[in-house]
Amino acid sequence: MISDIQSEILKLKKEKGVTIFAHTYQSHDITEIADVVGDSFLLSRKAAEDKNPVAVVCGVHFMAETVKMLSPEKKVILANGSAGCPMAEQFTADEILAMKKQYDDCAVVSYINTTAEIKTVSDVCVTSSSALEICKKIDKKNILFIPDCNLGGYVSKNIPDKNFILINGGCPVHSAIEEKEVITAKKLHPNALFLVHPECKPEVVKYADYIGSTSGIIDFAKKSDKKEFIIGTENSVLAHLQFECPDKTFYPLSKNLICPDMKATTIIDLLNAVKGTGGTEITLSPDVMQKAVICINEMLRLEK
Ligand code: SF4
Structure with missing residues (x-):
């Protein structure tokens, strides 16, 4: 059928x-x-x-x-x-502009998981794989990182010379995972490497053997000579990996890592x-399209 x-x-x-x-x-x-x-x-x-x-x-x-x-x-x-995507729709463009006004010399860095409206008020867009490198290249000292405070927090720890302003947003699926679930999974599978998405909370990410985007996690698991992995991102990634790498074993970090959307x-x-x-x-209106694409083009420029 x-x-x-x-x-x-x-x-x-x-x-x-x-x-x-x-x-x-x-x-x-x-x-x-x-x-x-x-x-x-x-x-x-x-x-x-x-x-x-x-x-x-x-x-x-x-x-x-x-x-x-x-x-x-x-x-x-x-x-x-x-x-x-509940995370993409957490804030309006007006709320972001109001926050930006509180800081001088501030760049608005938005995760690509945002609406076109939010992108119109962003200086540069990032993905979970490019966030670190792009934020390092931004000239401005103050970075208003929106909307994911977990990803923003992870990036800020790695760039201590910049001032990151984080807001209380994030992915409801990844951020719902608790530290105790990692401890349990690691106890159950002591030989497995733990691969995790930076949208998870810092108390979860701190146990990782690898932190990266979905595609980063997939590449890492495929290339690794290890045989067992705990996957700390949406569970469909685990299913795809298990299909592509039948000689390896993949365990879910949590049965709740499922995005209903x-x-x-x-x-x-x-x-x-x-x-x-x-x-x-x-x-999309021509105006929104024209303004929103600017932060994507800036991301492409800084990625080079
Ligand atoms: S997993 Fe779902 S809620 Fe989380 S960022 Fe992706 S689409 Fe949004």
């Missing part, structure tokens, strides 16, 4: 000039037939290089917005329009979006 739906999607996407972009946290039946699978920024970059006129995004709202910003000429459809998209949503009868088309 699932394979029939997958075949139908593959046929339709060719006929209709659709490219499917799926975040790594999507379920396996979706990632198996997606053209591009990766973190939010990889999806946007690949969409900008892609020649097809339609991009169907399996992920959450801010990801489809970022694809639209980098490929304004494309029709961009979010396969399940109700899939948002990332799991909202089903293979039927994808089918309907590719068919043109479902999903939500992403539209």
Whole structure:
């Protein structure tokens, strides 16, 4: 049944000039037939290089917005329009501007997991893999890092000569993990390396053998000559790793590391979006698009 739906999607996407972009946290039946699978920024970059006129995004709202910003000429459809990211939507642009006013010489650094509206008031965007390097290169002394205080705290510890202003935002899925869950997992699997996302709290991250983005965790586990790993990020990463590395064993840090928004998209949503009868088309005003893309271009410049 699932394979029939997958075949139908593959046929339709060719006929209709659709490219499917799926975040790594999507379920396996979706990632198996997606053209591009990766973190939010990889999806946007690949969409900008892609020649097809339609991009169907399996992920959450801010990801489809970022694809639209980098490929304004494309029709961009979010396969399940109700899939948002609670962290991306935690603050408004006005709240960020009010905070910025309190500091002189302040750069607003926003995690890519933010809305287009927040990006319009940001100086530079970062991903979890580029945050450290980009913040080191920013000239200004004061950095208002939004919205994830865990990622911001991790970066600030590694750049002690800058003054980081953090706000009380973050990913509700990663930040819900408690220290005692790491202690339990390490006791149960004493030979396993612990790989963790910096969106987790510092009392969790301090036990890590490796701290990095989703793609960083995947690369590390694939290249490592060790055989057992505790995965401290969304549990679909563990499932993908187990599929790709059958000779290794992956344990979840917690059964609660599941993002309901990332799991909202089903293979039927994808089918309907590719068919043109479902999903939500992403539209952004020219003004928002023009302003929001500035911080993404700045990220690209500083990444070089
Ligand atoms: S895992 Fe966290 S940051 Fe990612 S989409 Fe879900 S709520 Fe947002």
